[in-house]
Amino acid sequence: MKQLLIASTSTLHSGGYLEYILDALPLHFKNANEIIFIPFARPSGISHDDYTKKAAEAFKKINIKVKGLHEFDNPKEAIKNAKGIFTGGGNTFVLVKALYKFDIIETLKTAINSGTPYLGTSAGSNICGLTMCTTNDMPIVYPPSFKTLGLVPFNINPHYLDPDPTSKHMGETRETRIKEFHQFNTQPVVGLREGSWIEVKGASIQLKGALQARIFEYNNEPYEIETGTYLNELK
């Protein structure tokens, strides 16, 4: 059974790395004493080793070992054999370019669709959608495609941010950007606020965390959903 936690962010302003979601992880990774971390999104250009260390420190609190995917000679085999997979945030363009470079898009899809529990935060959540076209990241490298894993039948916008009515800045609000996305694309977009995550269990897709999420559908006005809402019909 497919099992995913697709989280808006790794870290809340008031907390430590993965702290707000840590309680959900022992159950999610219940059959894993070791998981594989995909460090390729490299926030602030951090090295794969350093980023993996950071993830390992958080998972140590729940007695799960973490090994970086970059430590394996054969990343495809590593993913096939993984008991759990976590992809951290950073830059989605950098992440997706690396996934294509190591040719592991299909391997990841197959493993996760076959039941390997997956956790994504931020960029690691973006790639769960149909495309990475609703990332907030700067396009600092050129990936060979914007197509991502399609583990859910919509796109994710992590770190969703409500418009600031007092702002004098003329850059587009997040809502404007997603509406522009729908001038050229038809799949729904889930705007996940920091502190929210989506839990996928087989065919069930549910909003978790304390906050509402904002749903953008093609040719519809955006609307709010409460935590606990099922998104099984959103496609």
Next chain:
Amino acid sequence: MKQLLIASTSTLHSGGYLEYILDALPLHFKNANEIIFIPFARPSGISHDDYTKKAAEAFKKINIKVKGLHEFDNPKEAIKNAKGIFTGGGNTFVLVKALYKFDIIETLKTAINSGTPYLGTSAGSNICGLTMCTTNDMPIVYPPSFKTLGLVPFNINPHYLDPDPTSKHMGETRETRIKEFHQFNTQPVVGLREGSWIEVKGASIQLKGALQARIFEYNNEPYEIETGTYLNELK
């Protein structure tokens, strides 16, 4: 002689379309009674016709006619014969995809390098840099390359925004994003605040408008420059 105005934004919060920069345009386009407008960035998905109308209304105030590039059967010939060119803002990915689709990257470069006066705002300024890799826009479509016109030997970050020290949002600040860019790229980036523009006259490159700009160089700490500063050595 190369003549460009590379503006951070078309519109300030307090003003109308092109209002803050309108005084500079009659001199810039002094030999043009008609210019060509490139409407391909389509802000909020506006049609080419409607966007061209908006540009035409602003230029009417200084007695310059505007014709949209989409109105010409042969866009290459239109650019070659243009007395002036203005590329408006919107989504840089949408704009760059269209420039490649119509195969006019080289035609634009040649015309502007040969002296056709050029005005860019926002996305239309992004494309003046070496690449579009420092755009703030959402990647809603996939262009065949991130390489742009290279009319200046650096990249532009329009709508440059200073970090908000009171923010609790965990998305990256603009400065963090540009520093990440420099983990993978070496060209300088000019962070142009709304109200600033760069004036290029032959080999002279000068910051204009009321504000400072922020310069990001590879392996250096970012620094501020005053308006009036020449950027001739920045590369």
